[in-house]
Amino acid sequence: MSHTVIMTGATRGLGRVAAERILAGSPQTHLVLLARGGAGAGLAEELSRDGHAVTSIPADLLSLGSVRGAADEVAHRIDGGTLPPLRGLVGNAGLLYTDDVTQSPDGFEATFAVNVLANHALVRRLQDRFEAPSRIVITVSDAHFGDFRHNKGMMPGPSWQDPARMARTSAFPRPESTTAGGIAYATSKLAAVHLVHEYARRLPPGIDVIAYNPGFVPGTGLSREAGAAVRFVMRAVMPLATLTPIASTQQEAGQQLADVVLGRTAAGSGSYVDRTSEARSSAESYDAERERRLWEVAEELTGPFTR
Template sequence: MKHTIVMTGASRGIGRVAAEHILRQSPDVHLLVVARESYGARLAAELATGGRTVSHVPADLGSLDSVRQAATEIRDRLDRDELPPLRGFVGNGGIQYTNALTEGPDGLEATFTVNVLANHLFVRLLQDRFAAPARIVITVSDTHFGDFKHNLGMVPGPAWKSPDALARTGAFPKPDTTAAGRTAYSTSKLAAIYLVHEYARRLPAGIDAVAYNPGFVPGTGLARNADAVSRFAMRRILPVMTL
Protein backbone atom coordinates (compact mmCIF):
# COMPACT_ATOMS: atom_id res chain seq x y z
CA MET A 1 0.00 0.00 0.00
CA LYS A 2 1.38 3.40 -0.95
CA HIS A 3 2.41 5.52 2.02
CA THR A 4 4.59 8.50 2.92
CA ILE A 5 7.60 8.63 5.22
CA VAL A 6 9.00 12.04 6.16
CA MET A 7 12.71 12.04 6.97
CA THR A 8 15.21 14.58 8.27
CA GLY A 9 18.96 14.08 8.10
CA ALA A 10 18.92 11.91 4.95
CA SER A 11 21.76 13.66 3.15
CA ARG A 12 24.78 11.89 4.63
CA GLY A 13 26.09 9.28 7.04
CA ILE A 14 23.66 6.83 8.61
CA GLY A 15 20.74 8.93 7.38
CA ARG A 16 21.73 8.46 3.74
CA VAL A 17 22.21 4.73 4.27
CA ALA A 18 18.86 4.49 6.05
CA ALA A 19 17.07 6.40 3.29
CA GLU A 20 18.47 4.09 0.63
CA HIS A 21 17.56 1.04 2.73
CA ILE A 22 13.97 2.28 3.19
CA LEU A 23 13.58 2.79 -0.55
CA ARG A 24 15.12 -0.59 -1.33
CA GLN A 25 12.98 -2.51 1.15
CA SER A 26 9.69 -0.63 0.67
CA PRO A 27 8.91 -0.14 -3.03
CA ASP A 28 5.54 1.42 -2.17
CA VAL A 29 7.00 4.22 -0.07
CA HIS A 30 7.01 7.88 -1.03
CA LEU A 31 10.04 9.22 0.82
CA LEU A 32 9.75 12.92 1.57
CA VAL A 33 13.16 14.25 2.57
CA VAL A 34 13.52 17.47 4.55
CA ALA A 35 16.68 19.32 3.54
CA ARG A 36 18.06 22.77 2.97
CA GLU A 37 16.68 24.40 -0.15
CA SER A 38 20.10 24.48 -1.81
CA TYR A 39 20.45 20.69 -1.56
CA GLY A 40 16.97 19.17 -1.26
CA ALA A 41 16.18 18.82 -4.97
CA ARG A 42 19.56 17.25 -5.71
CA LEU A 43 19.23 14.85 -2.77
CA ALA A 44 15.76 13.76 -3.91
CA ALA A 45 17.02 13.23 -7.46
CA GLU A 46 19.97 11.15 -6.23
CA LEU A 47 17.70 8.92 -4.16
CA ALA A 48 14.98 8.60 -6.81
CA THR A 49 16.82 6.14 -9.02
CA GLY A 50 15.27 3.01 -10.44
CA GLY A 51 11.72 4.31 -10.33
CA ARG A 52 11.74 5.16 -6.62
CA THR A 53 9.39 7.90 -5.45
CA VAL A 54 11.23 10.68 -3.62
CA SER A 55 10.37 14.33 -3.15
CA HIS A 56 11.62 17.04 -0.85
CA VAL A 57 10.49 19.97 1.22
CA PRO A 58 12.97 22.73 2.06
CA ALA A 59 13.76 23.51 5.70
CA ASP A 60 16.56 24.68 7.94
CA LEU A 61 16.31 22.54 11.08
CA GLY A 62 18.06 25.29 13.03
CA SER A 63 15.07 27.59 12.48
CA LEU A 64 11.77 26.66 14.09
CA ASP A 65 9.98 29.05 11.77
CA SER A 66 11.43 27.17 8.79
CA VAL A 67 10.42 23.84 10.34
CA ARG A 68 6.91 25.15 10.91
CA GLN A 69 6.64 26.21 7.27
CA ALA A 70 7.88 22.81 6.08
CA ALA A 71 5.41 20.93 8.29
CA THR A 72 2.58 23.15 7.04
CA GLU A 73 3.55 22.40 3.44
CA ILE A 74 3.53 18.67 4.18
CA ARG A 75 0.09 18.95 5.80
CA ASP A 76 -1.24 20.83 2.79
CA ARG A 77 0.16 18.27 0.35
CA LEU A 78 -1.44 15.46 2.36
CA ASP A 79 -4.76 17.28 2.45
CA ARG A 80 -4.67 17.78 -1.33
CA ASP A 81 -3.92 14.07 -1.82
CA GLU A 82 -0.63 14.94 -3.46
CA LEU A 83 0.99 12.51 -1.03
CA PRO A 84 -0.19 9.04 0.01
CA PRO A 85 -1.14 8.51 3.68
CA LEU A 86 1.52 9.50 6.21
CA ARG A 87 2.78 6.42 8.04
CA GLY A 88 6.25 7.37 9.19
CA PHE A 89 8.55 10.09 10.46
CA VAL A 90 12.31 9.60 10.82
CA GLY A 91 13.96 12.34 12.89
CA ASN A 92 17.61 11.76 12.09
CA GLY A 93 18.84 15.33 11.67
CA GLY A 94 21.47 16.26 14.24
CA ILE A 95 24.36 18.61 14.94
CA GLN A 96 27.21 19.04 17.42
CA TYR A 97 28.97 22.34 18.09
CA THR A 98 32.27 23.18 19.75
CA ASN A 99 30.57 25.44 22.28
CA ALA A 100 27.24 25.94 24.01
CA LEU A 101 26.85 29.51 22.82
CA THR A 102 25.70 29.04 19.22
CA GLU A 103 22.28 30.57 18.64
CA GLY A 104 19.85 29.89 15.84
CA PRO A 105 17.61 32.54 14.26
CA ASP A 106 15.01 32.00 17.00
CA GLY A 107 17.53 32.99 19.69
CA LEU A 108 17.67 29.42 21.02
CA GLU A 109 20.73 27.25 21.56
CA ALA A 110 21.43 25.57 18.22
CA THR A 111 22.20 22.01 19.42
CA PHE A 112 18.96 21.69 21.37
CA THR A 113 17.02 23.33 18.54
CA VAL A 114 18.19 20.90 15.85
CA ASN A 115 18.47 17.70 17.91
CA VAL A 116 15.28 18.06 19.94
CA LEU A 117 12.95 20.93 19.12
CA ALA A 118 12.93 20.58 15.33
CA ASN A 119 11.96 16.91 15.40
CA HIS A 120 9.41 17.55 18.14
CA LEU A 121 7.81 20.38 16.19
CA PHE A 122 7.47 18.15 13.13
CA VAL A 123 5.82 15.43 15.21
CA ARG A 124 3.42 17.82 16.91
CA LEU A 125 2.37 19.55 13.69
CA LEU A 126 1.96 16.28 11.79
CA GLN A 127 0.46 14.27 14.64
CA ASP A 128 -3.14 14.46 13.43
CA ARG A 129 -2.12 13.52 9.88
CA PHE A 130 -0.59 10.14 10.72
CA ALA A 131 -2.57 7.18 9.41
CA ALA A 132 -2.30 4.15 11.69
CA PRO A 133 -0.36 1.96 11.74
CA ALA A 134 2.41 4.54 11.82
CA ARG A 135 5.84 4.82 13.38
CA ILE A 136 7.98 7.71 14.61
CA VAL A 137 11.73 7.01 14.86
CA ILE A 138 14.11 9.45 16.55
CA THR A 139 17.87 8.91 16.36
CA VAL A 140 19.50 8.98 19.79
CA SER A 141 23.05 8.22 20.92
CA ASP A 142 25.34 6.30 23.28
CA THR A 143 26.68 9.66 24.44
CA HIS A 144 23.89 10.00 26.99
CA PHE A 145 25.74 7.40 29.09
CA GLY A 146 28.76 9.69 29.33
CA ASP A 147 31.28 6.95 30.09
CA PHE A 148 34.35 5.37 28.49
CA LYS A 149 32.58 2.14 27.63
CA HIS A 150 30.06 3.83 25.37
CA ASN A 151 32.00 6.73 23.79
CA LEU A 152 35.68 6.26 24.72
CA GLY A 153 35.39 9.21 27.09
CA MET A 154 35.24 11.64 24.18
CA VAL A 155 31.89 13.14 25.14
CA PRO A 156 31.00 14.27 28.67
CA GLY A 157 27.83 12.89 30.18
CA PRO A 158 24.61 14.85 30.07
CA ALA A 159 23.87 17.56 32.61
CA TRP A 160 20.09 17.56 32.81
CA LYS A 161 18.20 20.78 33.47
CA SER A 162 14.79 22.16 32.70
CA PRO A 163 14.18 22.20 28.92
CA ASP A 164 13.64 25.96 29.26
CA ALA A 165 17.27 26.26 30.41
CA LEU A 166 18.64 23.74 27.90
CA ALA A 167 17.04 25.65 25.04
CA ARG A 168 19.10 28.73 25.93
CA THR A 169 22.80 29.36 25.37
CA GLY A 170 25.19 29.14 28.30
CA ALA A 171 23.37 26.30 30.05
CA PHE A 172 26.63 24.57 30.99
CA PRO A 173 29.86 25.65 32.75
CA LYS A 174 32.49 27.29 30.54
CA PRO A 175 30.00 27.53 27.67
CA ASP A 176 32.65 28.73 25.21
CA THR A 177 34.54 25.41 25.37
CA THR A 178 34.34 22.23 23.30
CA ALA A 179 33.47 20.30 26.47
CA ALA A 180 30.37 22.45 26.93
CA GLY A 181 29.40 21.92 23.29
CA ARG A 182 29.72 18.17 23.67
CA THR A 183 27.78 18.27 26.93
CA ALA A 184 25.03 20.11 25.07
CA TYR A 185 25.06 17.30 22.51
CA SER A 186 24.87 14.42 25.03
CA THR A 187 22.16 16.26 26.98
CA SER A 188 20.15 16.82 23.81
CA LYS A 189 20.28 13.09 23.09
CA LEU A 190 19.04 12.33 26.60
CA ALA A 191 16.22 14.81 25.98
CA ALA A 192 15.34 12.95 22.78
CA ILE A 193 15.03 9.70 24.76
CA TYR A 194 12.76 11.39 27.31
CA LEU A 195 10.73 12.76 24.41
CA VAL A 196 10.21 9.32 22.86
CA HIS A 197 8.99 7.97 26.22
CA GLU A 198 6.46 10.79 26.33
CA TYR A 199 5.37 10.06 22.77
CA ALA A 200 4.80 6.44 23.74
CA ARG A 201 2.59 7.57 26.62
CA ARG A 202 0.66 10.27 24.81
CA LEU A 203 0.29 9.41 21.13
CA PRO A 204 -2.89 7.64 20.01
CA ALA A 205 -2.99 3.87 19.62
CA GLY A 206 -1.49 2.75 16.36
CA ILE A 207 1.28 5.37 16.32
CA ASP A 208 4.47 3.82 17.68
CA ALA A 209 7.47 5.82 18.89
CA VAL A 210 10.99 4.38 18.77
CA ALA A 211 14.36 5.74 19.91
CA TYR A 212 17.02 4.31 17.60
CA ASN A 213 20.61 4.20 18.86
CA PRO A 214 23.07 3.48 16.01
CA GLY A 215 26.00 3.09 18.40
CA PHE A 216 29.53 4.20 17.54
CA VAL A 217 29.44 5.62 13.99
CA PRO A 218 32.60 7.58 13.10
CA GLY A 219 33.19 9.02 9.66
CA THR A 220 29.92 10.97 9.43
CA GLY A 221 29.56 14.75 9.18
CA LEU A 222 28.59 15.13 12.83
CA ALA A 223 31.98 16.57 13.83
CA ARG A 224 32.17 19.02 10.93
CA ASN A 225 32.25 21.96 13.37
CA ALA A 226 35.08 20.47 15.44
CA ASP A 227 38.75 21.47 15.31
CA ALA A 228 41.03 20.09 12.60
CA VAL A 229 42.56 17.38 14.82
CA SER A 230 39.14 16.08 15.88
CA ARG A 231 37.86 16.11 12.30
CA PHE A 232 40.91 14.13 11.16
CA ALA A 233 40.43 11.61 13.96
CA MET A 234 36.75 11.15 13.14
CA ARG A 235 37.47 10.68 9.42
CA ARG A 236 40.67 8.65 9.49
CA ILE A 237 41.50 7.14 12.87
CA LEU A 238 38.25 6.24 14.61
CA PRO A 239 36.79 4.34 11.63
CA VAL A 240 39.70 1.89 11.95
CA MET A 241 38.71 1.25 15.59
CA THR A 242 35.33 -0.10 14.47
CA LEU A 243 37.19 -3.15 13.21
Protein backbone atom coordinates in the same frame (compact mmCIF):
# COMPACT_ATOMS: atom_id res chain seq x y z
CA MET B 1 -0.74 0.70 -0.81
CA SER B 2 1.60 3.67 -1.06
CA HIS B 3 2.34 5.79 1.96
CA THR B 4 4.54 8.72 2.96
CA VAL B 5 7.61 8.58 5.18
CA ILE B 6 9.32 11.87 6.10
CA MET B 7 13.04 11.86 6.81
CA THR B 8 15.60 14.36 8.10
CA GLY B 9 19.33 13.76 8.02
CA ALA B 10 19.17 11.69 4.83
CA THR B 11 21.74 13.49 2.69
CA ARG B 12 24.89 12.03 4.24
CA GLY B 13 26.28 9.31 6.47
CA LEU B 14 24.11 6.57 7.87
CA GLY B 15 20.98 8.53 6.91
CA ARG B 16 21.96 8.37 3.25
CA VAL B 17 22.32 4.60 3.51
CA ALA B 18 19.06 4.28 5.44
CA ALA B 19 17.13 6.23 2.78
CA GLU B 20 18.27 3.78 0.11
CA ARG B 21 17.47 0.75 2.26
CA ILE B 22 14.01 2.06 3.21
CA LEU B 23 13.11 2.46 -0.45
CA ALA B 24 14.58 -0.92 -1.39
CA GLY B 25 12.74 -2.65 1.44
CA SER B 26 9.45 -0.85 0.94
CA PRO B 27 8.93 0.11 -2.73
CA GLN B 28 5.49 1.53 -1.88
CA THR B 29 7.08 4.22 0.26
CA HIS B 30 7.00 7.81 -0.96
CA LEU B 31 10.03 9.26 0.81
CA VAL B 32 9.94 12.97 1.63
CA LEU B 33 13.36 14.46 2.40
CA LEU B 34 13.59 17.57 4.56
CA ALA B 35 16.97 19.21 3.99
CA ARG B 36 18.70 22.54 3.55
CA GLY B 37 19.69 24.00 0.20
CA GLY B 38 19.98 21.82 -2.85
CA ALA B 39 21.21 18.72 -1.03
CA GLY B 40 17.74 17.28 -0.61
CA ALA B 41 16.73 18.01 -4.19
CA GLY B 42 19.88 16.40 -5.53
CA LEU B 43 19.39 13.28 -3.45
CA ALA B 44 15.71 13.05 -4.37
CA GLU B 45 16.61 13.17 -8.06
CA GLU B 46 19.28 10.49 -7.60
CA LEU B 47 17.04 8.13 -5.61
CA SER B 48 14.17 8.59 -8.06
CA ARG B 49 16.21 7.20 -10.96
CA ASP B 50 15.42 3.66 -9.88
CA GLY B 51 11.70 4.33 -10.10
CA HIS B 52 11.20 5.25 -6.46
CA ALA B 53 8.91 8.09 -5.37
CA VAL B 54 11.08 10.66 -3.62
CA THR B 55 10.26 14.31 -2.92
CA SER B 56 12.41 17.04 -1.39
CA ILE B 57 11.04 19.91 0.69
CA PRO B 58 13.48 22.60 1.85
CA ALA B 59 13.90 22.85 5.62
CA ASP B 60 16.52 24.39 7.87
CA LEU B 61 16.24 22.49 11.15
CA LEU B 62 17.94 25.32 13.02
CA SER B 63 14.93 27.54 12.26
CA LEU B 64 11.60 26.63 13.83
CA GLY B 65 9.82 28.79 11.27
CA SER B 66 11.41 26.75 8.49
CA VAL B 67 10.52 23.46 10.24
CA ARG B 68 6.90 24.52 10.71
CA GLY B 69 6.73 25.66 7.10
CA ALA B 70 8.03 22.32 5.86
CA ALA B 71 5.58 20.41 8.05
CA ASP B 72 2.71 22.55 6.78
CA GLU B 73 3.79 21.88 3.19
CA VAL B 74 3.71 18.13 3.86
CA ALA B 75 0.26 18.43 5.42
CA HIS B 76 -0.97 20.52 2.47
CA ARG B 77 0.22 17.93 -0.04
CA ILE B 78 -1.31 15.06 1.92
CA ASP B 79 -4.63 16.90 2.19
CA GLY B 80 -4.51 17.69 -1.53
CA GLY B 81 -3.74 14.12 -2.52
CA THR B 82 -0.32 14.75 -4.04
CA LEU B 83 1.25 12.77 -1.22
CA PRO B 84 -0.17 9.45 0.03
CA PRO B 85 -1.16 8.92 3.70
CA LEU B 86 1.53 9.62 6.29
CA ARG B 87 2.84 6.49 7.97
CA GLY B 88 6.34 7.41 9.14
CA LEU B 89 8.76 10.04 10.36
CA VAL B 90 12.51 9.50 10.70
CA GLY B 91 14.17 12.20 12.81
CA ASN B 92 17.75 11.31 11.96
CA ALA B 93 19.32 14.77 11.69
CA GLY B 94 21.66 15.78 14.48
CA LEU B 95 24.42 18.27 15.19
CA LEU B 96 27.32 18.49 17.62
CA TYR B 97 28.81 21.93 18.25
CA THR B 98 32.13 22.24 20.05
CA ASP B 99 30.78 24.92 22.38
CA ASP B 100 27.62 25.89 24.22
CA VAL B 101 27.36 29.42 22.88
CA THR B 102 26.17 28.93 19.29
CA GLN B 103 22.63 30.26 18.79
CA SER B 104 19.93 29.27 16.36
CA PRO B 105 18.11 32.04 14.45
CA ASP B 106 15.39 31.85 17.12
CA GLY B 107 17.87 32.42 19.94
CA PHE B 108 18.06 28.84 21.20
CA GLU B 109 21.22 26.85 21.82
CA ALA B 110 21.93 25.33 18.42
CA THR B 111 22.49 21.70 19.45
CA PHE B 112 19.27 21.65 21.46
CA ALA B 113 17.41 23.40 18.64
CA VAL B 114 18.24 20.70 16.08
CA ASN B 115 18.39 17.58 18.26
CA VAL B 116 15.28 18.30 20.34
CA LEU B 117 13.09 21.21 19.25
CA ALA B 118 13.06 20.48 15.50
CA ASN B 119 11.87 16.91 16.06
CA HIS B 120 9.20 18.06 18.49
CA ALA B 121 7.90 20.66 16.06
CA LEU B 122 7.64 18.06 13.29
CA VAL B 123 5.91 15.46 15.46
CA ARG B 124 3.38 17.88 16.88
CA ARG B 125 2.74 19.82 13.67
CA LEU B 126 1.97 16.60 11.80
CA GLN B 127 0.43 14.61 14.63
CA ASP B 128 -3.09 14.68 13.19
CA ARG B 129 -1.87 13.56 9.75
CA PHE B 130 -0.44 10.19 10.81
CA GLU B 131 -2.54 7.17 9.92
CA ALA B 132 -2.24 3.98 11.96
CA PRO B 133 -0.15 1.99 11.86
CA SER B 134 2.64 4.58 11.85
CA ARG B 135 6.17 4.53 13.17
CA ILE B 136 8.18 7.55 14.30
CA VAL B 137 11.89 6.87 14.80
CA ILE B 138 14.20 9.38 16.50
CA THR B 139 17.94 8.79 16.24
CA VAL B 140 19.52 9.18 19.68
CA SER B 141 22.96 8.31 21.07
CA ASP B 142 24.52 6.22 23.79
CA ALA B 143 26.28 9.44 24.79
CA HIS B 144 23.24 9.91 27.03
CA PHE B 145 24.60 7.19 29.35
CA GLY B 146 27.61 9.31 30.22
CA ASP B 147 29.82 6.36 31.20
CA PHE B 148 33.02 4.83 29.85
CA ARG B 149 31.34 1.56 28.91
CA HIS B 150 29.16 3.31 26.33
CA ASN B 151 31.27 6.34 25.36
CA LYS B 152 34.85 5.04 25.71
CA GLY B 153 35.83 8.40 27.18
CA MET B 154 35.15 10.22 23.92
CA MET B 155 32.20 12.26 25.19
CA PRO B 156 31.33 13.86 28.53
CA GLY B 157 28.11 12.76 30.16
CA PRO B 158 24.84 14.71 30.28
CA SER B 159 24.12 17.28 32.96
CA TRP B 160 20.37 17.74 33.31
CA GLN B 161 18.92 21.15 34.09
CA ASP B 162 15.51 22.66 33.69
CA PRO B 163 14.74 22.38 29.95
CA ALA B 164 14.02 26.09 29.68
CA ARG B 165 17.63 26.70 30.73
CA MET B 166 19.11 23.99 28.51
CA ALA B 167 17.36 25.47 25.49
CA ARG B 168 19.50 28.60 25.89
CA THR B 169 23.21 29.11 25.45
CA SER B 170 25.77 28.95 28.26
CA ALA B 171 23.80 26.43 30.32
CA PHE B 172 26.97 24.51 31.24
CA PRO B 173 30.29 25.53 32.84
CA ARG B 174 32.93 27.09 30.57
CA PRO B 175 30.39 27.42 27.77
CA GLU B 176 32.97 28.25 25.08
CA SER B 177 34.85 25.00 25.66
CA THR B 178 34.68 21.75 23.74
CA THR B 179 33.65 20.01 26.96
CA ALA B 180 30.58 22.23 27.28
CA GLY B 181 29.67 21.42 23.68
CA GLY B 182 29.93 17.72 24.43
CA ILE B 183 27.77 18.05 27.53
CA ALA B 184 25.17 19.97 25.53
CA TYR B 185 25.14 17.19 22.93
CA ALA B 186 24.87 14.33 25.44
CA THR B 187 22.14 16.16 27.34
CA SER B 188 20.19 16.86 24.15
CA LYS B 189 20.23 13.16 23.35
CA LEU B 190 19.01 12.34 26.86
CA ALA B 191 16.21 14.85 26.25
CA ALA B 192 15.33 13.09 22.99
CA VAL B 193 14.95 9.77 24.84
CA HIS B 194 12.76 11.48 27.43
CA LEU B 195 10.52 12.88 24.71
CA VAL B 196 10.16 9.48 23.07
CA HIS B 197 8.76 8.20 26.37
CA GLU B 198 6.37 11.14 26.57
CA TYR B 199 5.23 10.75 22.95
CA ALA B 200 4.44 7.10 23.67
CA ARG B 201 2.13 8.26 26.47
CA ARG B 202 0.45 11.08 24.56
CA LEU B 203 0.17 10.10 20.89
CA PRO B 204 -2.88 8.14 19.70
CA PRO B 205 -2.78 4.33 19.60
CA GLY B 206 -1.21 2.99 16.45
CA ILE B 207 1.45 5.71 16.27
CA ASP B 208 4.56 4.06 17.69
CA VAL B 209 7.57 6.16 18.67
CA ILE B 210 11.01 4.58 19.00
CA ALA B 211 14.46 5.85 19.98
CA TYR B 212 17.21 4.32 17.83
CA ASN B 213 20.84 4.35 18.95
CA PRO B 214 23.35 3.61 16.16
CA GLY B 215 26.30 3.57 18.55
CA PHE B 216 29.59 5.14 17.51
CA VAL B 217 29.55 5.68 13.75
CA PRO B 218 32.59 7.64 12.48
CA GLY B 219 32.36 9.85 9.43
CA THR B 220 28.67 10.73 9.63
CA GLY B 221 29.10 14.49 9.40
CA LEU B 222 27.75 14.95 12.92
CA SER B 223 30.62 17.30 13.81
CA ARG B 224 30.51 19.29 10.57
CA GLU B 225 29.92 22.51 12.55
CA ALA B 226 33.03 21.88 14.68
CA GLY B 227 36.46 23.39 14.20
CA ALA B 228 38.90 22.23 11.54
CA ALA B 229 40.99 20.09 13.91
CA VAL B 230 37.97 18.20 15.23
CA ARG B 231 36.60 17.69 11.73
CA PHE B 232 39.95 16.26 10.60
CA VAL B 233 40.08 13.78 13.47
CA MET B 234 36.49 12.66 12.90
CA ARG B 235 37.00 12.34 9.13
CA ALA B 236 40.49 10.85 8.91
CA VAL B 237 41.27 9.16 12.23
CA MET B 238 38.04 7.94 13.82
CA PRO B 239 36.95 5.79 10.82
CA LEU B 240 39.80 3.44 11.79
CA ALA B 241 37.69 2.52 14.82
CA THR B 242 35.33 0.61 12.53
CA LEU B 243 38.05 -2.04 12.35
CA THR B 244 37.37 -2.72 16.05
CA PRO B 245 34.18 -3.82 17.88
CA ILE B 246 33.60 -0.36 19.39
CA ALA B 247 32.26 1.23 16.18
CA SER B 248 29.87 0.52 13.33
CA THR B 249 30.21 1.45 9.69
CA GLN B 250 27.76 3.82 8.07
CA GLN B 251 26.43 0.93 6.00
CA GLU B 252 25.76 -1.16 9.11
CA ALA B 253 24.11 1.68 11.01
CA GLY B 254 22.06 2.77 8.00
CA GLN B 255 20.70 -0.73 7.49
CA GLN B 256 19.88 -0.98 11.20
CA LEU B 257 18.00 2.33 11.09
CA ALA B 258 16.06 1.18 8.03
CA ASP B 259 15.16 -2.05 9.80
CA VAL B 260 13.68 -0.08 12.71
CA VAL B 261 11.73 2.21 10.37
CA LEU B 262 10.38 -0.73 8.35
CA GLY B 263 9.36 -2.65 11.47
CA ARG B 264 11.82 -5.47 10.88
CA THR B 265 13.27 -4.78 14.33
CA ALA B 266 10.65 -5.60 16.94
CA ALA B 267 10.15 -2.65 19.29
CA GLY B 268 7.16 -1.29 21.18
CA SER B 269 6.21 2.35 21.39
CA GLY B 270 8.47 4.25 23.77
CA SER B 271 11.27 1.71 23.46
CA TYR B 272 14.99 2.20 22.98
CA VAL B 273 16.66 0.19 20.23
CA ASP B 274 20.40 -0.28 20.57
CA ARG B 275 21.62 -1.02 17.05
CA THR B 276 19.70 -4.23 16.29
CA SER B 277 17.45 -4.95 19.26
CA GLU B 278 15.35 -3.39 21.97
CA ALA B 279 17.39 -2.55 25.08
CA ARG B 280 17.20 -0.44 28.21
CA SER B 281 18.33 3.16 28.03
CA SER B 282 20.15 4.79 30.93
CA ALA B 283 18.52 4.75 34.35
CA GLU B 284 18.50 8.56 34.25
CA SER B 285 16.26 8.51 31.19
CA TYR B 286 13.29 7.09 33.14
CA ASP B 287 11.81 10.05 34.99
CA ALA B 288 8.14 10.84 34.38
CA GLU B 289 8.26 14.24 36.08
CA ARG B 290 11.30 15.31 34.08
CA GLU B 291 9.61 14.13 30.89
CA ARG B 292 6.43 16.04 31.67
CA ARG B 293 8.41 19.24 32.29
CA LEU B 294 10.38 18.77 29.06
CA TRP B 295 7.13 18.34 27.14
CA GLU B 296 5.77 21.59 28.63
CA VAL B 297 8.88 23.55 27.65
CA ALA B 298 9.04 22.04 24.17
CA GLU B 299 5.37 22.91 23.65
CA GLU B 300 5.98 26.50 24.73
CA LEU B 301 9.09 26.95 22.60
CA THR B 302 7.90 25.28 19.38
CA GLY B 303 4.17 26.03 19.23
CA PRO B 304 1.58 26.98 18.22
CA PHE B 305 0.42 23.82 16.45
CA THR B 306 -2.76 25.04 14.84
CA ARG B 307 -2.77 25.99 11.17
